[in-house]
Amino acid sequence: MSRSWLLYYADNPQVVLRDLHIGRCPLSVLYLAAAIALEICGTTSLKLSEGFTRIGPTGAVVVCYAASFALLSLALRGIDLSIAYAVWSGVGTASVAAIGIVWFGETAGALKLLSLALIVLGVVGLHLAGRAE
Secondary structure: OOOOHHHHHHHOHHHHHHHOOOOOOOHHHHHHHHHHHHHHHHHHHHHHOOOOOOHHHHHHHHHHHHHHHHHHHHHOOOOOHHHHHHHHHHHHHHHHHHHHHHHOOOOOOHHHHHHHHHHHHHHHHHHHHHHHO
């Protein structure tokens, strides 16, 4: 292949769907992205709820988690479970850790950053393993 992989995928969107294991339900990617966003919102609200003592953030926790699981279940119609759950949990975990560092002033030592990078690499590895099968 003389062209780069990016141009190849840009010219062949059906290959992207096949390689991402979402050919059965293209909306699954949108469902998964929304599920991840709501999981991040719910987990951040969990911190803001101060042990469920603040009503607004507590309500947000319940609503966001319920909606996140509902959307994750819809995403599973078209994405393999191993891929969807790994992406949902990995991206959610890494994003919440970044929010903790940026917004809540948590420490960002080398070991924490390395661990977050390993989470991301694990998600990518699962995706690549799924494509190879």
